[in-house]
Amino acid sequence: MRRLLVLGFGYTARRFVERHGGMFETVSVTARTAEKIEHLKSEGYDAYRLVTGIPLSPELVVAAKAATHVLVSVPPSEDGDPAFTALGHTLGESIDLVWVGYLSTTGVYGDHGGRWIDEETETAPKSARSRRRLDAEEEWRTLAAPGRAVQIFRLSGIYGPGNSVFDGLREGKARRLHKPDQVFNRIHVDDIAAVLKAAIEHPEAGPVFNLGDDEPVPQHEVVAYAAGLLGMEPSPVVPFDEAQMSEMAKSFWAENKRIRNTRVRTELGVDLLYPTYRAGLKAILEEEAAGRQPV
Known part of the structure; x- marks a missing residue:
């Protein structure tokens, strides 16, 4: 019997559960705010609050002790990983736990x-943010033991329905920035879900997987292509040095690398559903169109 505990039920984790939650007999999830907990419960989820400074509910501790699989999607803070701090010891002592998946970032590699x-x-x-991610990876790795796998998934820029360049274009906020020779990988949320499913079936693989598409390209090319799909005229290209942006945004642009995803194919047998941003963006529009059709 597989029992899943999701620590941090955000965009990616929710998509995984929506796509592959049937793998599990039970699914328990956590969120930070009381409002989100109530909303998740109204959707039928066994949901518990997990936030620094708030005592764990006995029900969450029971769910952690019973879990066979744990997916961690909680970002670390300056004070460390709140999920590991709260439940690392409990999970480490569990006799039922067989798999931990930690969602990290390709930012841990720095600039190449x-x-x-x-x-x-x-x-x-x-960046300090990526250093905290690497520290959190090491913490979760300490739970690895005979019969228990810990796998790390280093994610490129995540996109998918409701979380893509289309949203920025429709709101008039998507700029086309150009920094010479700068490229980014992206990964569709459904490809992340497919990799997680395969990893659960292959706990001996890894233990680290890079998730990025096959075609790292400049940001302005993606915006222009998405605008064309929407029938919009792409905005003019803005030189990076002239762009106003937050410090966090600048930190993303300070790193430049191309991510190989060979291991997900060779060790997990996963061929990406959306190996390029073009395939992924087209699929998002198709899903939106299907969702608008009357039942």
Whole structure:
């Protein structure tokens, strides 16, 4: 019997459960706010609050002790990983736990000047945010034991329905920025879900997987293509040096690398559903159109 506990029920984790929750006999989830907990319960989820400074409910502790699989999608803070701090000891002592999946970021590799990298590339995070991610990876790895796998998934820029360049274009906020030789990988949320499903079936694989598409490209190309799909005229390209942006946004642009995803194919047998941003963006519009059709 598989029992899933999702720590941090955000965009990616929800999509995984919506797509593959049938793999599990039970699914329990956590969120930070009382309002979101009530909303999730109204949707039929067994939902519990997990936030620093708030005592764990006895029901959440019971769910953690009973879980066979744990998916961690909680970002670490300056004070460490709140999910590991709250439940790491309980999960470590569990006799039922067989799999932990931790959603991390390719930011842990730092900047590589646009070169191709893979899971064997040395980590060298530049930002404090990515350093915290790497620290959290190491914490969760300590739970690995005979009969219990811990797998790390380093994600490129996540996009999908309701979380894509289309949203920015429709709101008039999507700018076309250009920084010479700068490229980014992306990963469709459904490809993440498919990789997680395969990883659960292959706990001996990894233990680290890079998730990015096959075609890292400049940001302005993606915006222009998406605008064309919407029948919009793309905005003029703005030189990066002239763009006003937040410090967090600048930190993303400070790193330049091309992500190899070979391991998800060779060890998990997963061929990406959307190996390019073009395939992924078209699929989003198709899903939106299907959702608008009358039942």
